[in-house]
Amino acid sequence: MDVLQAPDVTSKPLPAAPLLRVENLHVRYPGATADVLRGVGFELAPREFVAVIGASGSGKSTLLRAINRLVEPHEGSVRLGEVDVTSLRGRDLRHCRRRMGMIFQEFNLIERYRVLDNVLLGRVASQSALRTLLALYPPAMIAEAVALLDRVGLGDFLDQRADALSGGQRQRVGICRALFQSPELLLVDEPTSSLDPRIANDIMALIRDLAQESGVAALCNIHDVGLARRFAARVIALRDGVVIHDGPFDALDEAALGEIYAVTDRSRL
Amino acid sequence: MRRTAVAAILQRRRQRSAWRFVALLALATGLWLTLQYLDVRLERFGTLFDRLGLLFATRYYPPDFDYILQPRFLRSVLETIHMALLATLAGLLLAVPLAWLAAFNASPLPAAGKAAARVVITGARAIHEMIWAIVFIMVLGYGVLAGVLALTLGCLGFAGKLFAEEIESIDEAPVEAMRAAGAGPVAVFLFGVLPQVRTAFIGIGIYTWDVVFRSATVVGFFGAGGMGWYLRRTADQLQSDRVAAIILLIAALVVVSEVISHHARSALEGRTDRRLLAR
Numbered sequence: 001m002d003v004l005q006a007p008d009v010t011s012k013p014l015p016a017a018p019l020l021r022v023e024n025l026h027v028r029y030p031g032a033t034a035d036v037l038r039g040v041g042f043e044l045a046p047r048e049f050v051a052v053i054g055a056s057g058s059g060k061s062t063l064l065r066a067i068n069r070l071v072e073p074h075e076g077s078v079r080l081g082e083v084d085v086t087s088l089r090g091r092d093l094r095h096c097r098r099r100m101g102m103i104f105q106e107f108n109l110i111e112r113y114r115v116l117d118n119v120l121l122g123r124v125a126s127q128s129a130l131r132t133l134l135a136l137y138p139p140a141m142i143a144e145a146v147a148l149l150d151r152v153g154l155g156d157f158l159d160q161r162a163d164a165l166s167g168g169q170r171q172r173v174g175i176c177r178a179l180f181q182s183p184e185l186l187l188v189d190e191p192t193s194s195l196d197p198r199i200a201n202d203i204m205a206l207i208r209d210l211a212q213e214s215g216v217a218a219l220c221n222i223h224d225v226g227l228a229r230r231f232a233a234r235v236i237a238l239r240d241g242v243v244i245h246d247g248p249f250d251a252l253d254e255a256a257l258g259e260i261y262a263v264t265d266r267s268r269l
Numbered sequence: 270m271r272r273t274a275v276a277a278i279l280q281r282r283r284q285r286s287a288w289r290f291v292a293l294l295a296l297a298t299g300l301w302l303t304l305q306y307l308d309v310r311l312e313r314f315g316t317l318f319d320r321l322g323l324l325f326a327t328r329y330y331p332p333d334f335d336y337i338l339q340p341r342f343l344r345s346v347l348e349t350i351h352m353a354l355l356a357t358l359a360g361l362l363l364a365v366p367l368a369w370l371a372a373f374n375a376s377p378l379p380a381a382g383k384a385a386a387r388v389v390i391t392g393a394r395a396i397h398e399m400i401w402a403i404v405f406i407m408v409l410g411y412g413v414l415a416g417v418l419a420l421t422l423g424c425l426g427f428a429g430k431l432f433a434e435e436i437e438s439i440d441e442a443p444v445e446a447m448r449a450a451g452a453g454p455v456a457v458f459l460f461g462v463l464p465q466v467r468t469a470f471i472g473i474g475i476y477t478w479d480v481v482f483r484s485a486t487v488v489g490f491f492g493a494g495g496m497g498w499y500l501r502r503t504a505d506q507l508q509s510d511r512v513a514a515i516i517l518l519i520a521a522l523v524v525v526s527e528v529i530s531h532h533a534r535s536a537l538e539g540r541t542d543r544r545l546l547a548r
Contacts, residue, residue, distance in 0.1 A: 155273040
């Protein structure tokens with residue numbers, strides 16, 4: 001009797017498992033009386049590029065920071081693949097954060113470090129502290145970082161200090177650092193708000209292209225509607241901490257956009 | 270897409286690591302030479318605690334708590350606290366204008382004023398409070414005044430330097446805005462500089478209080494007022510149980526003072542944190 005036949009898992013097409021699943025997320029800052037996020041939920045497929053739009057103060061930055069737990073959500077859950085991010089602590093949380101690269105509005109580079117070392121710091125978590133402190137990285141890893149910097153056009157600036165670079169160049173270093181983590185997901189927080197419009201377009205194109213090339217999903221906060229339309233097929237709109245639209249950009253008309261950017265409280269402008 | 274040659278980069282990085290290694294080696298050698306010069310025998314540390322324990326058990330224990338509860342002694346404790354308060358207040362009030370004069374980026378008198386202020390601040394710090402106390406006792410005679418003056422100088426040297434450094438790291442933009450609006454040097458300081466450094470100044474002020482209070486408990490050792498005098502008398506007379514009680518009391522007072530400053534500081538920081546989050 002042949003009862004021990006293993007169920008054949010591989011032949012069935014698996015339903016595309018979401019890479020990221022956010023459910024009913026609530027965040028309140030200490031000392032505040034109201035929630036910044038009020039029950040946000042959505043899913044992100046692997047390799048998907050999604051823009052998050054909304055007026056300033058709508059909770060976009062908080063959402064990204066609640067996903068990698070730089071900000072602590074007080075209700076709801078975040079799952080990255082099979083891992084429940086909201087329940088992790090200590091070493092497990094740090095391991096999970098390695099899988100999510102973050103790109104910041106103000107670049108958040110280590111100003112006094114060279115460009116190449118800033119990128120190498122993307123792997124700070126997978127190196128021993130002593131090695132990192134003495135900057136003793138394996139040559140193969142250095143070659144990898146150099147290739148990445150070549151790809152974004154910073155080959156001539158490897159040995160310069162980060163604070164000697166222009167805004168657009170610094171953001172490209174920030175992008176390289178995030179990608180050097182070999183993440184599965186990029187959390188991108190207003191990458192172009194500190195840059196002038198012409199460079200902003202280049203930077204967005206670079207983020208999208210690199211995400212595609214390396215097969216990384218991206219969740220990208222933008223408040224510039226034009227950029228969101230140009231680069232993201234799917235848009236999540238936040239207003240006062242609630243998702244009021246999730247779908248293709250084309251489904252948004254003037255009235256809907258007016259609703260998203262409508263200012264309920266003029267003093268917050 | 271161009272490819273940068275990695276070999277040259279690796280070469281440069283290897284050179285830099287080598288220099289870092291040489292520097293570390295030099296540091297370690299220096300440490301070893303110092304230990305040799307001072308003839309520090311590390312093996313002696315083994316017996317240090319045994320002998321310390323024996324000393325405490327036979328001579329310093331039990332502490333004579335009755336002694337420190339005498340009204341005469343308690344009055345000297347109160348005197349110590351008052352001396353520290355007065356010296357901290359006077360020192361901080363003098364340190365703010367001196368720091369303004371001494372800061373290279375904001376000084377209203379960048380030539381003579383800056384140099385003079387730096388001489389005062391550095392001079393006050395170059396000589397220890399205890400030495401200042403001895404100097405003032407020689408000039409003014411024994412008593413509280415000498416102690417307060419010595420502590421004031423200590424406070425001024427300490428806070429003045431930290432204040433000046435704080436002013437030197439401000440953002441120039443508000444200063445530029447005030448200048449553009451036609452403000453004079455005092456207005457530039459009050460509205461362009463002070464709002465940026467106020468929180469840091471209060472934090473430094475609290476920290477300075479801690480330092481001054483700790484000094485105040487011992488300036489009396491030389492007769493400059495406060496409880497330190499009793500410490501010296503009992504120590505000279507080998508009344509170890511009383512010395513133990515006084516040292517314990519000083520430790521307790523310092524801990525109480527630090528707890529209070531800690532709460533003051535965190536109340537202050539809590540307020541700024543909330544303001545940052547509200548943005």
